[in-house]
Each structure stands twice: as C-alpha cells, then as structure tokens.
Amino acid sequence: MKKGVKTYVSIMLVIILLCTFVTPLAFAKNDNGRGNGKSTLKIGFYDIDQTVEWARFAIDKMFAKGIIKGYGNGIFRPQSSVTHLEAIIMALRVMGWEDETEQIKDLPYGVKGIRLLWDGGYYYVAVALNKGIITLEELKGFNPNQAAKRYEVAKYVVRALGMESRAKRHMDEKLPFKDSRAIPKDAVGYVYVITQELGLLEGYNNSFHPQKSISRAEMAVLMNRLDDFVEDDEKGPDNQLVGTVRRVDVERNRITISREDGDKTYEVMEGAPVYINSKYRELEDLRQGDEVELVLGSEGKVIFIQVTKVSDRVTVTVEGLVTDVDTKKESVSVFTTELKGKAFVGILAENNISGRHYELTTEHERFVLTGDTDGLDDYLGKKIIVIGEPRDVPNIYMRGELLDVEKFYEANTRNTVEFDIDDGAS
Structure with a gap:
C-alpha cells in the first residue's frame, strides 16, 4: 500500500516590408493598381546572415508590420539599394498615410509627368506631394526608380515629420562628419536634424556617406526608429x-x-x-x-x-507540502508551515459504521482517524492536512488503516500559498 509522506517542493517562481518593390511583379496580385490585394505572409529570410545581424530585428519587425517586404521565396536582398519611390512609400506607411492613396481622384499635373513602371506608384507620389515630403520643383527631375542617396532619404524623413522649418534653421551647421563637405548645402539642415537632434540616422567611421545609396537593411533600421518615434503619441493599428x-x-x-x-x-x-x-x-x-x-x-x-x-524576476525557493495542483489554472498550492512528522492531505468525512469516527480520503488511500480528533467537526467535507503516524491495524468495521492524529490544519489557510506554474521552472 502506498504511503502519503511529507513532500518538499522547490519552486522557481517567476514574479511576474507590404512589399517594397523593384518591378511591378513584386505586386502581382488583384489590387487594382494600388497595392490593396491580399498576399500570403511567410516569415523568415534566407539571405539575412551575420553580415547584417545588426539589422535583423528591424527587418523582421518592419516586415511583420507591412512597412517593407521581401521578394518572395524567403529573399530580402538586404544589401540592395532602395529607390526614391520605395523610400517614399515606406515613409508613408510608417506615418500611417498609405490609405490616403485611395482618396486621390485626380493626379496632380506634376505627378503625371513621372515615368513609373507601376501605375499604383503615382498615387503614393501624389500623397507624398500633398504631405510635403517632395516638392513640385523636385518632381521635375525626379527619377523614382533611381537609388536614393542617404542625404535624400534624410530629407524625406524630416519632411514627413513636419520638421522642414527646423531643418532650414540649421543649414549653416558644422556637422561632425569627415565627409560633411560632400553634403549638398541645401541638405545640411536635414542631415543635422535627423542625425544630431533625432538620432534616427547615423554615420559610420566618422563619416555620413551622403552620396551613398541607402541599402534595404539600413532603411529597415531607419524605418524602425521612425516607427518608434511616431508611435509614442499615437495609437497603433488594430493588428x-x-x-x-x-x-x-x-x-x-x-x-x-x-x-x-x-x-x-x-x-x-x-x-x-x-x-x-x-x-x-x-x-x-x-x-x-x-x-x-x-x-x-x-x-x-x-x-x-x-x-x-522584461518582467522583474525574483527567484524564490519554497519548502512545504503540496496541497493542490490545478492543471487548468496552471498553478500549485503549497502549505508553508513547518511540518514535523508524516503529513497527509485529504478530504475529511464522517462514518457511522461501528461507531462514529472520522475518515481522511487522500489521493491514494483512506485512513480512519484516531487520537487527537477534537475539533474536526468544523472541517467535515473540507481538505485538511493531518500530521500523524499510520498504523497497519485494519478493522473489519472500518475502511482503511488507522492514522493517529497528532495535529491537523485546514489546507486552505493563510499558510497556503498559490503559485503560477512557470514553464521555465526547475
């Protein structure tokens, strides 16, 4: 016969991008030209390796949020350049303005003259024009399919944030980059704001590389920072x-x-x-x-x-008797009072066979209680903890062996603590 013996437990308690495209094929779906068709999302890119580990988090997050996508079949092309049109589209998405492309009925004259490979792109350029991200003057020589340079992307982002007037006040700033002379004079203020005031775009090796095209990996990092910046005061999308x-x-x-x-x-x-x-x-x-x-x-x-x-995690070791394990709630209850002697947890019942007596039904067996049983009446039908010594002296009129009671406690008292079970507990 199994014996219910004192159990000790140590509980480790824990308190607890839409696709950016190069050709129209990247948007090959039923979207009436504006990118609203449904596509199947696949997670993970095969070409994100240690060389772009610094951008992995931003790439995954911006992809999940629909700011930037891959090229299908698990390909992201992190080192590929971002075009002007792609940069504008990403900025509009982060700012929450992409839906406004649906409100454009008539394209502005300056937008109609652009040569685009994808008809839906005209509407993004139109919204960018309305938002001041690009000007009519700039549209005259605008090549949407050309790789965007780092200083040009700085312009787009600062304007999207409505900080152009601030940028214009800093056009004469001395920038801390070795190659600051390579920054066009009319772009100095934008580079100053985005690098020195906002910290959204950084240089490397003490240089800004203004004439270098921005890569998709770099753009993902920039868009992630921009996303964090604009989300501070705005409610995010429903998803x-x-x-x-x-x-x-x-x-x-x-x-x-x-x-x-x-x-x-x-x-x-x-x-x-x-x-x-x-x-x-x-x-x-x-x-x-x-x-x-x-x-x-x-x-x-x-x-x-x-x-x-990250939650504040405190490791607590609890020694006591397990009184209950709730698999639905994923919790465990522990009686923490020091127990001297053998302890048994069970439901108290009364039996009138061969005289009135108390019985304790545990998980494995039934005991007939003898000894110090005064006061047990108050706990009939309840779960209690009994300290005592079992005696293998069965009586034909009594079900189960005898258990001499030394002390007893109600299981659900202030000395019983319930802990959530942590999957990482050991």
Missing part, C-alpha cells in the same frame, strides 16, 4: 497589440496576454520571431509579466513578438 504576458503554451504555439479589456489568447504562427532586448529568442523564452508588443497577420495569428519590458 498591433501591447499587453503583459499571462501564459505561454509552447506546445500549442499560443500566448495569453493581459490588457485593459481582459485576458486573451492568440495563436502564434510557426517560426514567428521573438525578440528580447532586440536579440532573437524563442517563444519558450517569454516569461509571465513580460510586457510585449504583438503584430497579428491577416489570419489573426501572431507573426512578431517583441518584449518591450
């Missing part, structure tokens, strides 16, 4: 959620987060990237209490997870 991790089910690829409107569970797409401190991690690395940002795909599944604040 972007923030909340606190309540539970992670690694086996079923699910995550439950707490928000103001309550807890909700989401299915996580296979292979969805998880980032903690901008480092690539796995779903199992998330912990209860982590503050996260989720991006949902068109099917409502999570396609990107970023931990925006």
Whole structure:
C-alpha cells in the first residue's frame, strides 16, 4: 500500500516590408493598381546572415508590420539599394498615410509627368506631394526608380515629420562628419536634424556617406526608429497589440496576454520571431509579466513578438507540502508551515459504521482517524492536512488503516500559498 509522506517542493517562481518593390511583379496580385490585394505572409529570410545581424530585428519587425517586404521565396536582398519611390512609400506607411492613396481622384499635373513602371506608384507620389515630403520643383527631375542617396532619404524623413522649418534653421551647421563637405548645402539642415537632434540616422567611421545609396537593411533600421518615434503619441493599428504576458503554451504555439479589456489568447504562427532586448529568442523564452508588443497577420495569428519590458524576476525557493495542483489554472498550492512528522492531505468525512469516527480520503488511500480528533467537526467535507503516524491495524468495521492524529490544519489557510506554474521552472 502506498504511503502519503511529507513532500518538499522547490519552486522557481517567476514574479511576474507590404512589399517594397523593384518591378511591378513584386505586386502581382488583384489590387487594382494600388497595392490593396491580399498576399500570403511567410516569415523568415534566407539571405539575412551575420553580415547584417545588426539589422535583423528591424527587418523582421518592419516586415511583420507591412512597412517593407521581401521578394518572395524567403529573399530580402538586404544589401540592395532602395529607390526614391520605395523610400517614399515606406515613409508613408510608417506615418500611417498609405490609405490616403485611395482618396486621390485626380493626379496632380506634376505627378503625371513621372515615368513609373507601376501605375499604383503615382498615387503614393501624389500623397507624398500633398504631405510635403517632395516638392513640385523636385518632381521635375525626379527619377523614382533611381537609388536614393542617404542625404535624400534624410530629407524625406524630416519632411514627413513636419520638421522642414527646423531643418532650414540649421543649414549653416558644422556637422561632425569627415565627409560633411560632400553634403549638398541645401541638405545640411536635414542631415543635422535627423542625425544630431533625432538620432534616427547615423554615420559610420566618422563619416555620413551622403552620396551613398541607402541599402534595404539600413532603411529597415531607419524605418524602425521612425516607427518608434511616431508611435509614442499615437495609437497603433488594430493588428498591433501591447499587453503583459499571462501564459505561454509552447506546445500549442499560443500566448495569453493581459490588457485593459481582459485576458486573451492568440495563436502564434510557426517560426514567428521573438525578440528580447532586440536579440532573437524563442517563444519558450517569454516569461509571465513580460510586457510585449504583438503584430497579428491577416489570419489573426501572431507573426512578431517583441518584449518591450522584461518582467522583474525574483527567484524564490519554497519548502512545504503540496496541497493542490490545478492543471487548468496552471498553478500549485503549497502549505508553508513547518511540518514535523508524516503529513497527509485529504478530504475529511464522517462514518457511522461501528461507531462514529472520522475518515481522511487522500489521493491514494483512506485512513480512519484516531487520537487527537477534537475539533474536526468544523472541517467535515473540507481538505485538511493531518500530521500523524499510520498504523497497519485494519478493522473489519472500518475502511482503511488507522492514522493517529497528532495535529491537523485546514489546507486552505493563510499558510497556503498559490503559485503560477512557470514553464521555465526547475
């Protein structure tokens, strides 16, 4: 016969890009020329290696948010140059203005004269013109399919933020770059604002490389910083959620987060990237209490997870008697009062066979209680903890062996603590 003996547990408690295109084929879908058709999202790029590890987080996030996409078949081309049209489209998406392309009925005269490979591009240029990202004068020599230089992208971003007047006040600034003379005079203020005031674009090797075309990897980093900057004061799209991790089910690829409107569970797409401190991690690395940002795909599944604040994790070792394990709530209850002697947890019942007596039904057996049983009446039908010595002296009128009671406690008292079970506990 199995004996219920004192159990000790140590609980490690945890307190807890839409596709940027080069040719129209990248948009080959039923979208009436404006990029509104549905496409199937696939996560992960084969050509993101250690040479662009510095941009991996930004690439994954901007891709998940639809700011920038790949070329299909897991190809991103991080070193490829970004064209003027692509740079404008990305800026419009980050600023939340892409939908305004649908409101353009008649294209401005200056836009009609541009040579584009994709008809939908005219509407993006029209919105960019309306927002002051590009001027009518600049449209006269505008080549949308030409690679955009770093200083030109600086102009687009500063204007998108409505900071052109600030840039014009700094046109005579001395910039801390060895190649500052290579920056056109009418672009100095824009470069100053974006590098010195906003910190959205950086140089390297003490140079800004203004005449160098901006790569897709660099653009992803810039757009991610811009996205963070404009999101500070604005509500994000419906497919972007923030909340606190309540539970992670690694086996079923699910995550439950707490928000103001309550807890909700989401299915996580296979292979969805998880980032903690901008480092690539796995779903199992998330912990209860982590503050996260989720991006949902068109099917409502999570396609990107970023931990925006790691939970304060305190490791606590608890010694005591396990009184309950709730698999649905994923919690364990521990009676923490020091127990001397053998302890048994069970439900107290009364039996009148061969005289009135108490019985304790545990997980494995039934005991007839003898000894110090005064006061047990108050706990009939309740879960209690009994300290005592079992005696293998069965009585034909009594079911089970005897248990001499030395002390007893109600299981659900202030000395019983419930802990959430953390999947990473050991």
